[in-house]
Amino acid sequence: MNLNQFHQLAEQLFSNIEQQLDAFSQQYDTDIDYETHGNVISITFENHSKIIINTQEPLLQIWMASRQQGYHFDFKDGIWVCNRCGLTFQQLFNQSVQDQIAN
Structure with missing residues (x-):
């Protein structure tokens, strides 16, 4: 993957995260603030x-x-994987959000 592809994939992931946070906020009736x-x-x-x-x-990774x-994700076979x-990023992100909403 080149740097341009990495930026496109990261931008797409960030957009998906923002949409998911809005859905989590509604689903769990809680305030979740985020800034990019x-x-x-x-x-x-x-x-x-x-x-x-x-x-x-430099590593072509996403970190959470x-x-x-902390988790480090590489893009493999079309998905971000720890x-x-x-x-997957999605599995760990969902788990992390649910844990932090519950506690």
């Missing part, structure tokens, strides 16, 4: 916990830091 600044999305929950998602351009831990546990 360049290559970083900062998500803040009612309990003041955060999830930070950013691009790591949540209360559970390079440590093999779960």
Whole structure:
């Protein structure tokens, strides 16, 4: 993957994240605030916990830091996959959001 492709994929992922956060907010009747600044999305929950998602351009990766831990994702076979546990970004993102809403 070249840098231009990486930026397109990351932009698409960030757009999907914003849509999902709006849906989570409605589904769980909770306030979820998020801000996007360049290559970083900062998500803040009612309990003041955060999830930070950013691009790591030199590595062509997406990184996510949540209360559970940090995750690094590589783009493989059309999806973002954690390079440590093999779960997809979507799986870990959903799990992290639900955990931070519940606590």
